[in-house]
Amino acid sequence: MKARVHIFLKPGVLDPQGQAVAHSLKHLGFDEVSDARQGKLIEIDLDTADAEEAQRRVDDMCKQLLANPVIENYDIELSA
């Protein structure tokens, strides 16, 4: 199965990349943009069919390598 991990900076942590995106979009005429945040997206192919097990293992991966829990939040989305 596939896991998609979305990693964002926690609210309150300065996000200069997101600010640059929001600023550039407004500059291009997209006036409806009020804010933007940039994060990381990691897609992982897993040799397992057990969704519960996959969720637990990907959570371990986030804690050990993919995310920095001090400044980042993450969520995991599994698909077959």
Add this chain to the structure above:
Amino acid sequence: MKARVHIFLKPGVLDPQGQAVAHSLKHLGFDEVSDARQGKLIEIDLDTADAEEAQRRVDDMCKQLLANPVIENYDIELSA
């Protein structure tokens, strides 16, 4: 409403970041990992309530700024 834009390199384009992630995860003992890809995730707050209009505008943002259509694919996910 909020838009989440997922941006990935197209299949066939070399993704050294994704390879490094897959390699590191295997090294940490996550042997079920067969492949990984790293992409960008951009979350945009929009001052509009019309989902169809938002989809069209965010698509324009991707084409003009957020994604490089030569080497990247993107998908857009809207939520209220």
